C-alpha cells in the first residue's frame with residue numbers, strides 16, 4: 257500500500273493541532289536550568305519530559321540530533337526512544353540533522369532517517385543543499401517512497417547565511433532562489449501540498465525570494481533568536497499558510513514543569529493562529 261504523503265499528513269496536523277514545530281534541543285545550559293546534570297541521565301530525563309508534555313498536542317516535534325550525538329551511542333539511544341514515543345503519541349517527528357553530502361553518502365543518510373526499518377526512522381529530516389540540489393536525490397526519493405518529508409535549507413535564520421544564500425548565479429537568481437525553484441519543481445501540483453519543505457528563517461525581515469514552492473516552510477528563529485510570530489506575515493507574505501514556525505528555547509525554558517511547557521506551546525500555537533486569522 258502506498259503510504260500517505262508527508263505533505264498531506266503535515267497539512268492535517270497543522271490544521272488540527274495548530275501550526276507549531278516545537279524543538280527538543282537539550283543544550284547543556286537548559287539541562288542545568290532544569291536542575292539536571294549535563295550527562296546521559298539528564299538528557300534522558302529532559303527528553304522524556306519534552307515528549308510527555310508535547311507529543312500528544314503539537315503538530316511537529318523537532319529533536320536536534322547534535323545535542324544527542326554529543327553523548328555518543330547512549331545519546332543516540334535516547335533519541336531513538338524519543339522518536340518512537342513521540343510518533344506513537346501522534347506528533348510528526350522532524351529530525352533536525354542538516355545532512356548534506358555527495359549522492360552515494362546521502363543514500364546512507366537517507367537509510368538512517370527515511371527507511372522505516374531504521375531505529376531513527378522519522379517523518380521528515382532537515383538537509384543542506386549546498387553540495388548542489390541534485391546531491392539530495394537519494395533522500396528525496398527515499399522520502400517519497402516512505403511517505404516522508406525533507407526540509408531543505410534555503411534562507412537560514414543566522415546572519416552568516418547570506419554570503420552564500422543571497423549570492424547570485426549567472427542567470428541573476430540568488431543561490432537560495434535556485435534551491436527554492438528546485439523544491440517547487442519537486443512538489444509540482446501535489447495536493448494539499450508537497451512533501452519537500454524549505455527552511456526560511458523568521459528572522460529575515462523580508463525573505464526577498466519567491467516562496468511559492470507548494471510545500472511547507474519551516475520558520476526557525478522565533479523566541480531566543482529574536483523573531484516573533486508577528487514577524488511572519490512580513491517575511492512570508494502570501495505563503496503564510498504554508499508556514500510551520502519552530503520554537504525551541506522559547507518553549508523549553510518553561511520546563512521542567514510539564515504544565516509550564518504545555519502552556520508555552522499553547523501560547524505559541526494560539527499566537528500563530530491569531531496571525532493567520534488576521535491574514536486570511
Ligand SMILES: O=C(O)c1cc(=O)[nH]c(=O)n1[C@@H]1O[C@H](COP(=O)(O)O)[C@@H](O)[C@H]1O
Nearest residue numbers: 320382412413414455476480481503504505
Ligand atoms: O533547520 C533548522 O531547524 C534551523 C535552521 C535555521 O536556519 N535556523 C535554526 O535555528 N534552525 C534550528 O532551529 C532551532 C532554533 O532554536 P531556538 O533558537 O532555540 O528556537 C535550532 O535547533 C536550530 O538548529
